[in-house]
Amino acid sequence: MIFQKSFLTLTFTLFSFLPPISQSEDLSPWGNMSPKKIYLEAPSASLSYFPRPSYRPVWKFPESQSEEIKAFLLTILTPEEVKYLENSEVGIQQLEGEVRVYPTVSFIRQLSREKKRKIYQKLAQYRANPFHYQPVFLHADSVEEWFGNNRLPASSIALLKELAYPIGSSLAFSDVSAFLSISGSVAQEESYWKALSRNYSMIIELAVDEGTDLEALKNYWTIDGRLESATIIFETFTRDGGKTTFDINQMLPSIPRKYYNSFPTLRSGAAGTFPNGFWTSLNFFSFLPDPAFSDWTEVIPYLKKRYSPAEEPYRYGDLILFRSPSMDRPVHACVYLADDLVFTKNGISILEPWVIMHLPHVIDRFSVRELPEVQVWRRNPPSQQ
Amino acid sequence: MRSSLQKFPLILLSLILFGEIDLVLAQNANGSGESRVVVPGQNRDATKTFSGPWGTISFREAIIEAPEWAISDGRWLANWQEGTVWRFQGNIPQFRQVLETARFSLSEIGVLTNPPTLRNFGTHLEIYPPENILLNIPRQSRGYLYSKLKTKGERDLYEVPIQLAPGGVSRISNSKTSISPDIVDLITQLTYTRRTGILYISDLHYIAGKAKSDEERLRIAQFISREPTGTATLSLDIPQEERSNLLSYWSARGKNTTAETILSSSLENPEITSLDLSHILPSLPKRLLNTYANQHSSIGIRHPNCYATALSFFEDELSPQLVETLQPDISNRYSPASRPWQFGDLVVILSSSGQWLHTCNYIAGEILFTKNGKNPERPWVIQTMDDVFASYLREDSVTVAFFRLRE
Numbered sequence: 001m002i003f004q005k006s007f008l009t010l011t012f013t014l015f016s017f018l019p020p021i022s023q024s025e026d027l028s029p030w031g032n033m034s035p036k037k038i039y040l041e042a043p044s045a046s047l048s049y050f051p052r053p054s055y056r057p058v059w060k061f062p063e064s065q066s067e068e069i070k071a072f073l074l075t076i077l078t079p080e081e082v083k084y085l086e087n088s089e090v091g092i093q094q095l096e097g098e099v100r101v102y103p104t105v106s107f108i109r110q111l112s113r114e115k116k117r118k119i120y121q122k123l124a125q126y127r128a129n130p131f132h133y134q135p136v137f138l139h140a141d142s143v144e145e146w147f148g149n150n151r152l153p154a155s156s157i158a159l160l161k162e163l164a165y166p167i168g169s170s171l172a173f174s175d176v177s178a179f180l181s182i183s184g185s186v187a188q189e190e191s192y193w194k195a196l197s198r199n200y201s202m203i204i205e206l207a208v209d210e211g212t213d214l215e216a217l218k219n220y221w222t223i224d225g226r227l228e229s230a231t232i233i234f235e236t237f238t239r240d241g242g243k244t245t246f247d248i249n250q251m252l253p254s255i256p257r258k259y260y261n262s263f264p265t266l267r268s269g270a271a272g273t274f275p276n277g278f279w280t281s282l283n284f285f286s287f288l289p290d291p292a293f294s295d296w297t298e299v300i301p302y303l304k305k306r307y308s309p310a311e312e313p314y315r316y317g318d319l320i321l322f323r324s325p326s327m328d329r330p331v332h333a334c335v336y337l338a339d340d341l342v343f344t345k346n347g348i349s350i351l352e353p354w355v356i357m358h359l360p361h362v363i364d365r366f367s368v369r370e371l372p373e374v375q376v377w378r379r380n381p382p383s384q385q
Numbered sequence: 386m387r388s389s390l391q392k393f394p395l396i397l398l399s400l401i402l403f404g405e406i407d408l409v410l411a412q413n414a415n416g417s418g419e420s421r422v423v424v425p426g427q428n429r430d431a432t433k434t435f436s437g438p439w440g441t442i443s444f445r446e447a448i449i450e451a452p453e454w455a456i457s458d459g460r461w462l463a464n465w466q467e468g469t470v471w472r473f474q475g476n477i478p479q480f481r482q483v484l485e486t487a488r489f490s491l492s493e494i495g496v497l498t499n500p501p502t503l504r505n506f507g508t509h510l511e512i513y514p515p516e517n518i519l520l521n522i523p524r525q526s527r528g529y530l531y532s533k534l535k536t537k538g539e540r541d542l543y544e545v546p547i548q549l550a551p552g553g554v555s556r557i558s559n560s561k562t563s564i565s566p567d568i569v570d571l572i573t574q575l576t577y578t579r580r581t582g583i584l585y586i587s588d589l590h591y592i593a594g595k596a597k598s599d600e601e602r603l604r605i606a607q608f609i610s611r612e613p614t615g616t617a618t619l620s621l622d623i624p625q626e627e628r629s630n631l632l633s634y635w636s637a638r639g640k641n642t643t644a645e646t647i648l649s650s651s652l653e654n655p656e657i658t659s660l661d662l663s664h665i666l667p668s669l670p671k672r673l674l675n676t677y678a679n680q681h682s683s684i685g686i687r688h689p690n691c692y693a694t695a696l697s698f699f700e701d702e703l704s705p706q707l708v709e710t711l712q713p714d715i716s717n718r719y720s721p722a723s724r725p726w727q728f729g730d731l732v733v734i735l736s737s738s739g740q741w742l743h744t745c746n747y748i749a750g751e752i753l754f755t756k757n758g759k760n761p762e763r764p765w766v767i768q769t770m771d772d773v774f775a776s777y778l779r780e781d782s783v784t785v786a787f788f789r790l791r792e
Contacts (some may be wrong), residue, residue, distance in 0.1 A: 038654055038657070039650050044644060077578050148653060171742075203657060203664070229676045232452055232677070234674065235450070235674075236450070236614065236675065237616070239448070239517055239560050240559075240561055247663060249661060250661070251676070254676070257663075258668045258669075258671060258672035259668070261643075261647050262642070262646060263646065267701065287679065309703075352757075
């Protein structure tokens with residue numbers, strides 16, 4: 001409880017203490033980085049484990065009554081729109097312990113963004129609506145940017161543009177049924193399904209030249225020499241001075257280096273649990289991962305033992321913990337690298353790769369139902385481990 | 386079985402050393418097979434480019450140095466004050482014979498075979514060579530003499546010398562060092578070769594005595610641990626029609642899913658014109674590249690060796706069963722491979738008697754992924770074929786065989 005209080009303000013101040021992206025590179029303790037974005041799509045084999053939803057969109061309201069849902073919909077939709085839903089092929093269906101609404105694709109398409117946002121906020125409370133509970137995220141200013149020029153046909157891009165809605169600085173998308181329904185063939189449907197698994201990551205090169213303060217840069221990326229392998233690699237590539245570049249990948253500790261830009265396999269869960277953000281962050285400095293760290297209940301006790309609340313300036317290796325205020329528990333963790341970049345695995349799914357992302361985008365991912373509290377922890381020095 | 390393997394003898398007929406430059410005369414063995422001249426003492430080009438089914442890969446050399454914690458072969462660091470002691474398992478006439486064959490002068494032989502320089506323990510001789518003699522032994526003579534020094538007791542640096550990286554001091558000192566130029570010169574002076582041209586150093590007790598501090602002695606240990614590695618970058622500036630070939634090569638028939646994921650995505654971004662090899666390697670070598678074995682990757686004092694490394698190339702973790710294997714049985718998992726060699730192929734260097742001297746993995750072009758030796762001060766690196774082969778040219782001729790993991 002004490003630590004909760006000490007972190008309370010961080011939710012609101014996080015972005016103010018993170019150095020702005022436009023900060024002069026020469027002054028940045030992390031040096032001259034050149035991140036380049038890549039898009040990772042889940043392997044087809046992994047996607048095949050996930051059944052695709054039907055073409056017919058359905059909104060599920062567990063533990064509800066139809067009158068209650070109708071009343072809810074009337075707070076957002078016009079009476080005509082609610083009537084339209086009632087009079088559609090299936091109508092508003094009352095099942096045992098659940099109400100289902102079957103909007104048509106054309107109905108969803110004509111809904112305004114604001115109406116959609118309000119309804120989807122409600123649907124996101126229920127795991128029964130998997131793509132509302134955890135939408136597909138498009139971390140880009142536009143749908144076109146996210147999918148590039150040739151990945152999807154123009155008609156699909158147009159539909160996505162209509163149906164995507166903003167969460168923070170990202171676009172979210174929940175109408176997977178509607179999207180798959182416009183595919184023209186099984187092959188195209190599989191291709192669309194794969195396209196929706198897109199995540200982005202970064203390839204980052206670090207450039208040094210005659211003017212670089214190598215000692216300061218080494219201290220940053222090796223955490224004052226505590227990262228032994230990073231120290232060796234940094235010295236190997238900078239010992240002779242001059243202008244050179246090397247990939248940040250090689251500076252990462254063993255576990256993140258191994259998993260960076262890859263997807264978990266079924267083998268990853270052979271021990272009984274799959275890696276998630278907690279597993280990734282708490283094992284960040286380990287050589288042999290502790291599978292227990294996938295369990296959120298392990299997180300706070302471990303942090304209290306090995307980490308301390310961090311103060312700015314935040315630095316490489318700091319653990320960023322997301323807490324749900326309503327559930328009063330951690331919901332995600334990632335590791336700060338530099339600038340606003342973090343190493344993260346967003347969730348336990350095998351469709352979620354280990355990536356380097358902008359922190360605000362990671363926050364968006366965990367803001368579907370509520371804005372998380374963000375806390376920053378730093379690993380204790382060896383003498384206090 | 387062996388005759389069906391793709392192999393090429395590394396032939397070395399004669400080796401004459403002139404300073405750091407080696408002259409090697411070689412010819413094709415029996416006029417059959419494929420031969421390659423390997424020159425252990427030769428310095429290499431720092432940058433190379435290889436094109437082929439893998440695309441175009443550029444290799445830029447860097448010199449990696451063991452960290453303090455990885456220096457395990459530092460017995461001399463603990464007892465350097467004992468000074469230089471040669472131990473000879475034999476009598477004085479036999480030792481005299483060795484010195485004569487090594488072309489020591491009569492006066493030098495006189496000094497080295499009489500007290501106080503020599504002490505006869507009955508079971509063996511101990512010789513405490515004067516500085517002027519120690520420093521002025523010609524390289525060939527030093528190599529011959531030191532090959533004759535051994536006792537029944539603990540194996541010392543004369544019996545098990547420290548092997549320097551191919552190219553020797555002139556190569557490893559291309560990269561800055563904090564040890565003094567005088568010490569570097571001394572190491573150069575005391576470097577010697579045996580028959581096949583591999584470069585060794587044994588006189589570390591003497592060199593340590595010339596260092597100014599324990600700190601410098603440690604730096605010397607790190608300096609002689611240096612070996613070449615590098616960065617390799619794959620060009621992604623390729624025509625659309627060649628992309629599937631590139632993906633096919635690096636994904637190794639589905640065994641390297643990492644490559645498939647990262648290459649497909651990187652090829653989408655026109656800003657990414659090249660990709661560091663460390664992104665493309667399977668998860669295990671990706672994790673190990675340019676690192677040293679630590680207590681976590683070792684089993685007690687058993688450290689990962691070349692077999693555990695090479696045979697685990699496509700695996701998730703190093704196989705602990707292979708860590709101490711002297712000659713693993715690969716017959717169930719691998720088949721002899723022929724050209725064109727493929728990503729991840731197992732490369733085995735064999736002695737003339739068929740004993741495995743080393744294994745590593747083929748990457749592309751002339752680049753191999755290797756851990757040269759099981760000592761923790763030997764890192765996992767990428768090196769050129771010439772460098773790896775030169776390190777294991779322990780006989781006049783050794784052979785190299787390629788194997789491929791079965792589907």
